[in-house]
Amino acid sequence: MSKTIKELEALVQPWEEWKRASAALEETVPLLQDSDPSLRSLAEEESVALQETLNTLVQEVLPPLLLPVSPTQDVSALVEIKAGAGGEEAGLFAGDLLRMYTRYVDLWGRDVSARGDPSGASGKGWKTTIISESLTATTGGRPAYKEVTLEIKGRGAYDTFRWETGVHRVQRVPATETSGRMHTSAVAVVVLPLTENETEGDAALFEVDEKDVRLEVMRARGAGGQHVNKTESAVRLTHIPTGITVSMQDSRSQHTNKQYAWKVLRSRLFDRKLREDAERNRDTRRTLIKGMDRSDKIRTYNYVQDRVTDHRTGFSTMNLSNVLDGEGLEVIIDSCRKRNEEDAMAGLLNDG
Amino acid sequence: MSAFSIRPTLFRRLIRKFGQNDAKRQLQWLKKEWLLLEKQQRPSLAGQIGRLLRDEPLAYVIGNQPFGPLNLRVTPPVLIPRPETEEWTYELLDRLSKTKSETKEWKILDMCTGSGCIPLLLCNEWPSHLGEEVSAYGIDIGDEAISLAQENSRRVLKDSIASPSFKPMKFDVFSKGFAQWISDTGPFDVVTSNPPYIPEKDWDSLPAAVKYEDRRALEGGKDGLIFYRQIAELLTKTPLLRLGGWLAVEFGIHQAEDVRAILEGSGVLDQVDIWTDCFGVQRVAFCRKRIA
Numbered sequence: 001m002s003k004t005i006k007e008l009e010a011l012v013q014p015w016e017e018w019k020r021a022s023a024a025l026e027e028t029v030p031l032l033q034d035s036d037p038s039l040r041s042l043a044e045e046e047s048v049a050l051q052e053t054l055n056t057l058v059q060e061v062l063p064p065l066l067l068p069v070s071p072t073q074d075v076s077a078l079v080e081i082k083a084g085a086g087g088e089e090a091g092l093f094a095g096d097l098l099r100m101y102t103r104y105v106d107l108w109g110r111d112v113s114a115r116g117d118p119s120g121a122s123g124k125g126w127k128t129t130i131i132s133e134s135l136t137a138t139t140g141g142r143p144a145y146k147e148v149t150l151e152i153k154g155r156g157a158y159d160t161f162r163w164e165t166g167v168h169r170v171q172r173v174p175a176t177e178t179s180g181r182m183h184t185s186a187v188a189v190v191v192l193p194l195t196e197n198e199t200e201g202d203a204a205l206f207e208v209d210e211k212d213v214r215l216e217v218m219r220a221r222g223a224g225g226q227h228v229n230k231t232e233s234a235v236r237l238t239h240i241p242t243g244i245t246v247s248m249q250d251s252r253s254q255h256t257n258k259q260y261a262w263k264v265l266r267s268r269l270f271d272r273k274l275r276e277d278a279e280r281n282r283d284t285r286r287t288l289i290k291g292m293d294r295s296d297k298i299r300t301y302n303y304v305q306d307r308v309t310d311h312r313t314g315f316s317t318m319n320l321s322n323v324l325d326g327e328g329l330e331v332i333i334d335s336c337r338k339r340n341e342e343d344a345m346a347g348l349l350n351d352g
Numbered sequence: 353m354s355a356f357s358i359r360p361t362l363f364r365r366l367i368r369k370f371g372q373n374d375a376k377r378q379l380q381w382l383k384k385e386w387l388l389l390e391k392q393q394r395p396s397l398a399g400q401i402g403r404l405l406r407d408e409p410l411a412y413v414i415g416n417q418p419f420g421p422l423n424l425r426v427t428p429p430v431l432i433p434r435p436e437t438e439e440w441t442y443e444l445l446d447r448l449s450k451t452k453s454e455t456k457e458w459k460i461l462d463m464c465t466g467s468g469c470i471p472l473l474l475c476n477e478w479p480s481h482l483g484e485e486v487s488a489y490g491i492d493i494g495d496e497a498i499s500l501a502q503e504n505s506r507r508v509l510k511d512s513i514a515s516p517s518f519k520p521m522k523f524d525v526f527s528k529g530f531a532q533w534i535s536d537t538g539p540f541d542v543v544t545s546n547p548p549y550i551p552e553k554d555w556d557s558l559p560a561a562v563k564y565e566d567r568r569a570l571e572g573g574k575d576g577l578i579f580y581r582q583i584a585e586l587l588t589k590t591p592l593l594r595l596g597g598w599l600a601v602e603f604g605i606h607q608a609e610d611v612r613a614i615l616e617g618s619g620v621l622d623q624v625d626i627w628t629d630c631f632g633v634q635r636v637a638f639c640r641k642r643i644a
Contacts, residue, residue: 215630217630224436224631224635225436225602229561229562229565231409252381252410252418253419253420254438
């Protein structure tokens with residue numbers, strides 16, 4: 001209830017402003033025909049300014065406020081990056097995407113984490129942690145990834161990064177290619193919502209019952225304790241009702257592996273719930289499903305033409321290195337977000 | 353050397369010794385740590401792998417061991433922190449955090465502290481609602497353990513003289529001097545211990561890697577139980593624990609009932625709760641000093 005009031009507060013001020021401006025305009029209209037020419041020109045200026053205010057309010061300020069507040073506006077993100085077709089090239093590009101997201105957070109994390117906050121308070125900034133990675137052998141000095149999972153902690157991270165879910169295609173001449181032939185490879189990105197049970201104090205958005213989760217550890221430990229000093233830290237979690245399993249063995253600390261495995265499991269289950277909710281709820285289906293299909297090719301990075309194209313919005317930019325440095329990514333993400341808002345607005349109007 | 357590479361023959365020997373998965377995993381961990389070092393400080397990989405092939409534990413070869421979020425330094429022959437100990441220390445924290453604060457200033461004693469892993473994790477993860485003042489002490493008989501625990505204290509608590517604090521001290525658990533020190537410093541609110549508990553007869557059959565560790569940190573007399581008898585003795589004869597204070601002691605496989613009997617024999621404890629670790633082995637006795 002208090003949450004609803006808080007969300008509506010954002011609407012009150014622009015609405016009051018609109019009422020005030022519209023009443024003022026009404027008062028100004030009779031003055032436009034006043035016999036005093038100086039009064040008439042004053043009234044004209046006034047009415048132009050008021051009409052501009054009203055237009056801005058109606059066209060730009062109010063529409064996004066009418067959209068339901070995103071239920072995931074406070075949620076952190078887990079970004080899973082997996083090399084697809086293209087061998088080592090794909091692995092190297094997975095590393096490029098990892099770098100792009102990390103740099104994006106360094107550059108923009110503080111600014112965009114305030115997004116979607118109705119009170120307009122600035123965010124605290126985001127923090128990135130690699131929670132698991134699997135590397136392949138490389139020919140050069142750069143790392144090539146089979147798979148890497150990046151945690152982006154902070155409010156708004158999921159709502160910002162969710163547009164990155166999908167297949168990213170790269171077209172370039174690999175450094176290892178001597179004949180100068182262009183290769184096409186692909187990297188799949190999946191962005192999952194992440195909530196920490198401990199930080200979601202009031203009415204947790206999403207919870208996993210610990211009783212539903214089975215923990216398995218390395219079995220061949222025998223007596224254990226002081227009798228054994230082999231590093232055996234791998235864990236596997238199984239969510240019994242859904243059968244979802246998560247294995248984690250990156251850290252030499254079993255506790256850290258357990259903690260990270262829980263993060264991934266919670267995220268997958270939360271993601272699953274969001275999808276189920278979306279399918280049940282006709283209103284959000286249109287908008288959510290569009291942003292959640294994983295097998296769609298969403299973007300192409302063409303090195304030869306120095307161009308990045310987002311296939312959902314048709315948005316194209318000529319400065320590829322600027323995007324991969326994280327700076328230019330904000331424009332693309334913003335275009336996806338705006339497109340989603342427009343679609344959602346259209347949906348609202350159609351349902352009338 | 354700037355790139356991480358090893359001779360295929362060495363890799364094959366590693367696989368033969370540890371199996372495919374284990375060999376790969378150990379190499380990945382070596383690599384991770386290796387890449388963190390400055391180029392000039394990087395050790396010879398062939399040398400490191402040679403040490404693994406000679407059964408030296410990975411933690412000694414790398415020089416550190418994560419314990420929860422802590423990155424502790426470990427050097428031979430000080431006992432390498434085990435996952436079981438990591439797990440029950442969190443279990444103890446969980447049990448502590450579920451109680452209402454009983455005191456504002458917490459005094460913690462860890463006997464046979466080794467690297468200092470238990471008290472340092474308690475200090476680092478201390479539930480703030482229990483009170484901010486935490487002074488922890490760790491005692492050990494080994495000089496190497498004391499200096500390592502001091503180094504880890506600086507690593508984790510950053511030399512702070514403020515709370516929480518951790519002070520490693522050299523004592524023999526069986527000495528009169530230690531009993532006297534308890535009388536001067538106690539009673540403690542929380543007493544923990546992972547004392548040597550391997551029975552004498554088990555020594556010969558221990559894996560070669562374990563024998564790199566200090567025998568004094570592993571062997572607990574003929575039946576592996578001498579330290580529990582001493583703890584029970586200290587409980588009755590010294591102000592070791594305050595009324596309602598917490599005791600957590602780790603023990604070895606098949607020792608649960610003996611340890612329970614010894615602790616209950618002290619006559620000053622409430623019910624002794626035996627806790628089973630995630631590998632399915634009874635591992636720790638949790639208990640509190642009886643109030644009435």
